[in-house]
Structure formats: structure tokens, C-alpha cells
Amino acid sequence: MSVLHIEESQGVAWLTLNRPERLNALDDELMTALREYFQSLTAQSSARVVVLRGAGRAFCAGLDLKARGKTPKRSVETVLQSQKNVRDIMIAMRRCPQPIVSIVQGSASGGGFALALASDIRLATPDARFNAAFIRIGLSACDVGVSYFLPRMVGSSVAAEYMLTGRFMSAQRAQQLGLVSQIDELPALETEAKALCADMLRATPLALRLTKDALNFTVDAPSLDAAIALEDRNQVLCTQTPDFDEGVRAFLEKREPAYTGSQG
Known part of the structure; x- marks a missing residue:
């Protein structure tokens, strides 16, 4: 059975980390599957939105330490390559044009925390909890993008609180901080994820991609002028497609749009 189950339907790809007996901990096989999947996504992919669960x-207990413990002492070069193999998952998640919705239940620790942070939207069950587990096993808490994502999402003081201590953040605290959008039981979250995807698919393919793209850049924009210049680019590009005309017609005619994804 695959360690990453992929089911795609009507523009939505549902990715399920499938190592429940190990709390979906990241071993080499699962890391490779995640990295290759997200790196394969392009603007031409049939999936327009991804749901990760x-x-x-x-959700994911982080690195599979039992699997790691079986390996002999490794060289610096080997460890560095292993580090790149896992960090490239989060880079690919941010670079892919598809928005990513994560449904987090139970533990999201270490690398699992990073997977949740690298997503665009996070939904959580009441028992969900997040932590930068790296610092509790002799590593720095600054790993696989966490030191980039977390301060930008919750502020530097709160990020330092959780990263310097490795403490668990409850779902309730995560929602208070704006880290998760909704807390509910798993069936309700799956329904909400479907609703979010349906709403996103009402955007034109280009507009959806450019919105994620601009959000990635404007979080680090050096000025308001720089952010607005990027927004101007997005709007001009969107107006040049047939889908824009179809979107306006559908709005005026009070019907669902029928987008083709054509660029001109």
C-alpha cells in the first residue's frame, strides 16, 4: 500500500499521509513521495487545489526516529543531502501554483508542523496540537522552514516561545493566533475543506494561481508600493484572458462560470 494516497476529482487532489501505524511519521519513502508530488505540480496540472491530511x-508526528536510528553514522555531505530532501518538500509546497488546505488532527510535530505551516489554509480538530519538536531531540528548532513561517504568522515573541521551548500549541491557541482558520470534528472539517475548494474553483485558473503567487511575495514585500505593483501585474494579466470575460458575464447573468483556462 502506498505511503501517500492520492485521489483526484474535479480539480481537487486529496493527499493522505498513509502511515497510521507510525502516526504518519516521515520516513525516506514518504518524504520522497511528498517531494516528488509537489514538485510535479504545474499550472498545467489537472489538480487546481490540494487537500493534505x-x-x-x-496528521504527522515528524521525522521517523526509529527508522533514522537504524542507519549508521553518516558523513556531513550525506546528512546535508538528507536535510535538503525533506526541506525541499516545503519549498515545493510554496512554489507550486495550487493552494494547499491542510486538515490537522492529533499531532503535527517537527516536520509535520512544517507541513502544516507550508500550507495556505489550516483546519484543525479539537485534539490537534503543534510543536517544533526538533529542539527536544538535540536539534535547533529552526528547521525545514519553521523559523520562516511561524514568526510571520504569529509574531516573533510567540514564535520564540514555542520554538525555544518545544512546547505544544493547542488547536484553540492556534486559532486565537490566526494559525488555523477553523476547529471542528474531522467530518465537519472535511466538509469545510470541500466547500473551500469549491469556492476556490470559482476563481479563474490564472487568478487562483496569481493570488497564491502574490501572497507568497507580498509577505516579504519591502514596501506598499512593491506589493501594489505586484497586484497591478496580477490584474492586468487576468483581464487579458477569455476567462475574465466569462467571469464577468457569469456574474451579470447570475450563473456559474465555465472557465477554459485559456490564456488568450
């Missing part, structure tokens, strides 16, 4: 009672 975990099988069983946890």
Missing part, C-alpha cells in the same frame, strides 16, 4: 489519529 493524515490517516489515523495523527
